Amino acid sequence: MLRTAATLATLLTALAVPAQDTSAYCRFCVTHGKVACPKHGKMMEKERGPGILNCSVAAECKACGGALEVDCKQCVDQKVEAELARRQQLAKEWLQQRRTAVDALTKNEPYAHLQTTHYELSVTLKPATIGRERFDQHQRLHMYGERLEALRDLFLATFEIPDTDLPDRMTVVMSEDAKDHNIVAPRLTGLGTANSIGLKLLGPEYIYAMWVDKRGVPDDEALHRNIVHNVAHLLLTQMKPQQFLGNHGHGWIDEGVAHWLEDKAVGKCTNFCFEEVLLQQPASFKGGKWRQAVRKFVDDGKAIDFAVLATKNTDQLTFVEHTFAFAYVDFLLTKFGGAKFRDLLRLVKADKPTREVLQQVYGLNPLTIDAPFLAWVKENYSPLLER
Numbered sequence: 589m590l591r592t593a594a595t596l597a598t599l600l601t602a603l604a605v606p607a608q609d610t611s612a613y614c615r616f617c618v619t620h621g622k623v624a625c626p627k628h629g630k631m632m633e634k635e636r637g638p639g640i641l642n643c644s645v646a647a648e649c650k651a652c653g654g655a656l657e658v659d660c661k662q663c664v665d666q667k668v669e670a671e672l673a674r675r676q677q678l679a680k681e682w683l684q685q686r687r688t689a690v691d692a693l694t695k696n697e698p699y700a701h702l703q704t705t706h707y708e709l710s711v712t713l714k715p716a717t718i719g720r721e722r723f724d725q726h727q728r729l730h731m732y733g734e735r736l737e738a739l740r741d742l743f744l745a746t747f748e749i750p751d752t753d754l755p756d757r758m759t760v761v762m763s764e765d766a767k768d769h770n771i772v773a774p775r776l777t778g779l780g781t782a783n784s785i786g787l788k789l790l791g792p793e794y795i796y797a798m799w800v801d802k803r804g805v806p807d808d809e810a811l812h813r814n815i816v817h818n819v820a821h822l823l824l825t826q827m828k829p830q831q832f833l834g835n836h837g838h839g840w841i842d843e844g845v846a847h848w849l850e851d852k853a854v855g856k857c858t859n860f861c862f863e864e865v866l867l868q869q870p871a872s873f874k875g876g877k878w879r880q881a882v883r884k885f886v887d888d889g890k891a892i893d894f895a896v897l898a899t900k901n902t903d904q905l906t907f908v909e910h911t912f913a914f915a916y917v918d919f920l921l922t923k924f925g926g927a928k929f930r931d932l933l934r935l936v937k938a939d940k941p942t943r944e945v946l947q948q949v950y951g952l953n954p955l956t957i958d959a960p961f962l963a964w965v966k967e968n969y970s971p972l973l974e975r
């Protein structure tokens with residue numbers, strides 16, 4: 589009896605522990621030992637979005653240091669506290685690395701950084717009104733992080749390739765001003781000198797760095813197209829087997845795929861990978877509505893023969909040839925499907941001649957492909973309206 593009473597007393601003591609005891613049920617945090625950081629408002633959803641690994645704005649949160657959760661003050665759980673400290677440390681180290689790699693190059697406004705599953709993104713984008721909504725730099729950072737991941741998903745789905753065929757991470761730097769870009773881009777890519785609009789490093793590291801030149805990129809939609817077009821080149825090059833397709837007469841594939849994805853993601857083509865072309869004419873050739881333009885060239889007997897197109901490198905393509913590069917890719921992808929085009933890409937990247945590849949994949953050759961292409965254009969491209 590005495591013994592039972594003693595046991596009961598112990599039990600009561602155990603139940604009546606102060607809030608600091610780890611064995612207690614904490615009504616404040618429901619015994620998780622931590623609570624969501626209250627400092628992120630609407631952006632919490634973005635910080636916790638799929639594929640978001642680190643954000644510089646979150647990492648600089650004074651309350652949580654990027655862990656997005658804070659220790660519960662009502663109870664003690666050392667394991668949870670250690671885990672939060674570890675996450676803060678990782679966010680801090682990541683941000684330090686980005687600041688050293690990018691911000692340290694300029695002495696200007698710091699970049700905002702985002703790490704997603706497949707990208708390191710750095711921006712100095714100014715706030716912008718998109719549609720009717722105002723987006724600040726932090727919101728635009730996340731928006732472009734999402735757009736970049738969506739582009740990679742679109743690439744995988746379009747060409748029906750497994751995730752493992754795009755093995756490399758990519759770095760994208762979007763500077764609002766030419767001044768920052770002209771310092772950061774050459775240093776990161778090791779390419780070019782002063783006064784570029786965008787620089788791409790196509791392996792072994794994959795980097796695209798650009799600045800928002802209002803002449804070619806007047807608004808957010810144009811910026812989105814610019815990013816899609818140029819990062820499409822990074823994806824196309826790193827797709828296994830890894831090879832740049834802008835030379836050896838494969839410019840039509842290199843540019844055609846980039847234009848096609850630009851059109852698919854944003855509905856227009858306005859980017860040309862050749863600065864001289866950009867300078868010749870504003871980057872709004874035929875208003876970016878190329879199906880209609882191609883149809884008109886075809887109707888006027890000005891179609892580009894595939895045999896001619898398929899001898900040019902990316903930097904040799906004229907405006908008209910760019911539209912036909914887009915249209916040939918559109919024809920092959922739409923009529924025969926992504927898997928066949930993937931086979932074409934793999935064979936061409938493995939240095940097989942275009943003639944043999946067309947025969948093997950499509951049963952066509954550079955001379956017989958024109959007729960079905962022209963017929964398809966007449967059937968599918970309206971001379972009046974886009975699509």
Ligand SMILES: [Zn+2]
Nearest residue numbers: 614617660663
């Ligand atoms: Zn608690």
Ligand SMILES: [Zn+2]
Nearest residue numbers: 635643645646
């Ligand atoms: Zn963020």
Ligand SMILES: [Zn+2]
Nearest residue numbers: 625627649652
């Ligand atoms: Zn926080």
Ligand SMILES: [Zn+2]
Nearest residue numbers: 843846860861
């Ligand atoms: Zn291009």
